[in-house]
């Protein structure tokens with residue numbers, strides 16, 4: 001049994017929270033640059049250039065790329081031969097978020113009660129999903145998820161008879177409804193199948209895949225490409241100012257489901273698509 005100490009997790013998580021907010025991933029910046037080649041709207045091109053410049057300033061000056069520094073969401077792959085010592089995994093992650101957001105002067109965006117709405121003051125608690133996996137490693141994936149794009153996400157329990165066309169219509173309608181409110185160009189995360197909560201989790205999980213990395217299932221990879229092309233025909237464009245670049249990517253994860261059900265969840269991410277990963 002391999003041991004990973006509590007404090008090591010705290011330090012890594014704190015560092016990830018800051019890097020996520022300062023260093024936009026290469027996949028996202030390259031997607032902006034690629035979009036410049038296909039964007040026809042002059043305003044759209046101008047917005048893309050500003051997004052590239054914004055990412056450069058954030059990385060160079062170590063400042064957040066957006067005032068919304070996000071909800072800290074984690075997917076943790078915990079090897080079954082890995083033992084965490086010195087405290088609980090959840091406490092370590094929350095201590096790391098507290099430290100990272102505090103020392104990085106990142107905005108605290110979490111309220112402790114959804115109705116009373118008093119800020120917790122340290123951006124905790126994080127949302128933590130744990131998956132048990134074979135082996136002795138601890139892999140932590142983190143995203144700082146923007147509230148504006150999260151708000152434009154949706155889930156629908158379709159009827160099996162709605163079929164593939166029903167799935168496509170719902171995804172495109174959600175992208176259309178999001179319009180400028182999700183801070184496009186967006187990344188569209190989709191979960192199809194499972195149960196109500198499984199579909200939502202799959203949609204979130206799909207957003208951790210780098211831009212341009214297709215599903216390993218050929219029919220799903222083809223659907224990702226098709227939906228990205230259809231999204232980019234909606235004319236929403238960068239920051240909703242019109243143009244071809246509405247979605248930088250569409251990611252789809254699937255899971256078996258009940259004979260009576262066809263759940264579809266669409267989790268939208270904004271252009272500040274911030275995700276980091278560490279392996280301990």
Ligand code: SF4
Nearest residue numbers: 066068146148183270
């Ligand atoms: S949705 Fe994204 S880009 Fe828009 S304000 Fe929030 S974090 Fe920033």
